[in-house]
Amino acid sequence: MYEVLMFDGGVHKIDELLDLIADVGGFVLQRTQVQVMVTLTIAIPAEDRPLIEKKTAELGGKIVEVPLAGTEIAVIGPTLGRHHMPHPICDIAEHLRRYGAITIVMGLARGRGRKTCQISAAEKAIIEEYDAAIFMLGNFKECVTHEKIDLYKDIQIPVVTVVGPELESLPHCEALVCGVGRKVERMRRSEEIAKLEEIADRVKEVIDKRRKEIEEDPLFVHPSEVKDALEGMDAVQECLRPAPVVLHVDGLRVKIPYKEHVRELEELDVYGRKLKEIATISDCRLGDSTIIRIKTKAEVEGKVR
């Protein structure tokens, strides 16, 4: 089982750490270098963590836990209007990034209002491409408990709901955080930061649960192993978009157009098998990207059809 960690340190002798990561069979997921400081997001086999920690201490760096690394999370508000969007949603998205998640923010086309709020099938399909979704629903208890819950009722990925009023529970969601409603300024007070922490904790729990479910019938390969193979592709190397390959809990998003590269992707070699044999490759709803969902061991080895 791979563990995702973040190394924070200097460039001095960094090659020794990179060699060690390669030796233990790990991967560098992301490397950010600013002058002499380096931040590495790495995936390593869990049993080799002490080796990496020892080497990190030797180099004078530090290892930081990034429990949400390798996930892509959508933070969704009823609309992109100034009434719903800027402060709480961006603050939540930004806070989750500190724990290693890649986050996107999204507003629904017709999500505002009480009786008139709606979500379209296309919006649901876009949201379902992510590992988890956070829905921000607002200040009115009556509106949240009676109408807004329908927005995420049929969504097939774990949903964390964030609302203003204190509620004991809400149906159809995996977790609930109360006390974050509409805001007209950034969340920077200590009690607001505590709320952001609470949201991050709930998301971590939801993702951990998802990972445990996957472990019961493990994936044929870890997404980071596919990422390693994908990075050899010319199209990925030439891609100028930030983070061309994004890890998901059960797959990846590659930011190259599906139609042009599907054949190449299908034939990609991963441990002696073609990618199409071990994963389902599909077009991304948001355009110019490809979604890869890795099959489980049982599916690949033919025990499940």
Added chain:
Amino acid sequence: MEFELEGTEQYALESYQWLLERILMDMGISTMVEKVRFVIRPDQTLFIISMRIKHSGSKRPVYDIAEMESKEGGTFITIKDESYAPRLISSLWRLYGRERVQQLTRLEVFVEDVPMEELADMKLDPEEEVRSQLLDAMWRLLPEGLKLRNEYFNDNVMTIVATEHGMTVDFIEEAKRVHANMIKGPEDD
């Protein structure tokens, strides 16, 4: 600033009070508001906000802030109090149209075909600008989904009633009642 809250959900009332305070503070007009009344009933989808503005001094006549000279074909104005210049020019534009108001320099204006006596009667209302800012604050505050809105206003009170679909007679009556109560002023409340 004094708040009166009425409604079915305490959290919603308190959070909207806080939101309005922050919006007014951001716009730098907190001191302009004397009293605010909220009626929020999410179960009926009813949102009423009524605001009473503080009087910030009386209207100033044009001769107080500018020198005027009658010329052939119009009136020549030299503005003495610079802080009133934008308000005076925009009032002139509104009354006589841009074609007839020539701004010669920053503080010199020539108004075509308007006698000096007519301009001397004009008064500038410092609250006009505040009112438009407060209206902006109220629009920022109103929930985005409540698209049906009715406004009531007089010199110093503005009331907006908002709902989602179907503005009922009861809502309008209630808004008018809130508006009338706010107009009565502090001594009659």
